[in-house]
Amino acid sequence: MSETLRQSLDLELFWEYRAVLFGGLLFNAGIFACAAAAALALGLCAALLRVSLARPLRWVGTVYVELFRNAPDYVMLVWVHFVLPLLLGVALRTRIEFHPFLSAVVALGLVYSGYFAETFRAGIQSIPKGNIEAGRAVGMSERLILSRITLPQVVRRMVPEALNIFVSLFKATTIVSLIAVPDLMYRVSMVTQQEMRPLPLYTGAALTYFVVIFVVATLLRWASERWRRTVLV
Template identity: 35%
Template sequence: MPYQWDFGTIFRKWDALLTGTLSSLELTFWCIILAIPLGLAIGLMRMSGFWPLQIVGRIFVDFFRTSAVLVLMLWFYFALPVLAGVEISPFEAALLAIGLQSAAYFSEIFRGAVSSISQQQWEAAAALGIHRLHALRYVILPQAIRRMIPVSFNLLITIFKSTSIAAAIAFGELTYQASIMTSSTYRPIETYTVVAFIYVVIITTCSFLVRYLEDRFSIERLGR
């Protein structure tokens, strides 16, 4: 007997799907807010001439890049409250896990972008008597950031996809809402089909934006 599809049951609970989608986007937003400035700071530490900062930055990057985000999430949610004596919500645990790991990746993107700038730019700034920090801020960073934008958007897409893992600690994002709906509607195929469609729409939209930015900035570089 062929399977009888019933999407009506799922769409009658559209508010739960909307809530989950908004929660996923909210978590993504705050992970970005944490990851970008922290990643820039870690990247600067990696490029610092002060070796203790270089070591700290290297340890941070190596640890979080090689850690499984689910394990980090579970550790922040279950272990940190016991060790630190503080309450950690599912949202905060997911934010720390995804945000810190993403910061490690952002630091490498930032470091690579700065390293790609010609050494002549630094030398020209020094010849004009511009302090190295001012040269970094006003000469190097504006160029590096433009080169970072396309690849950074790819990482933002990865961050959004990683929010689905937060269902493991009962954070009410889209995947968790889907599991709740499945237990009440007994329609897992329809539920996860709709959820997959939502992810595809959001990620495809972001992917088009990434390709547009890649094309635009590649054209601008060729025009120089």
């Protein structure tokens, strides 16, 4: 027992492979960045649909949000990777295959756009009507009102919630190893198969993710709080 405990805490093996393993973290970061950009853009579009004045558009927005917000990440990932290319192939009459990286970005982007849409919507609806009416009264166009009056306030209000979603999204990037994107978890399982010593490797991976996520999230929360305090009157 004490021997195995010592072995699992002895992270030398993990450290030996550090170049390979930490290289995998770059894939996590890359997928995170692409998926976050996609999720923010799609989420904003969905939120605008949900607060639009036309009822059919609101319906489309609601269905979109509920569909992706309630879909488990892993199910979505598998669906996008294995089903979506086939459907597109039938529609376009060609053979299509998604690169795992693309599938990961599309799947996570779609799922997390559902969460962002709700955050955007809550933010948009919290803006006092008078602000928008004042904008109209001075003759601003709807687009100008959105970009000058609504969005700046929405972004400030949604920062804490958005940070939580970003953290969840980064954590979700670990499952891309399951469709063979060579991220940290994927490389850990490869090295494990070679070395046959899962203890230090998986413990090392867990600790690495913990430190990265905890430190980055804490720093971002602290910085965003300071920023909000300086810009919010």
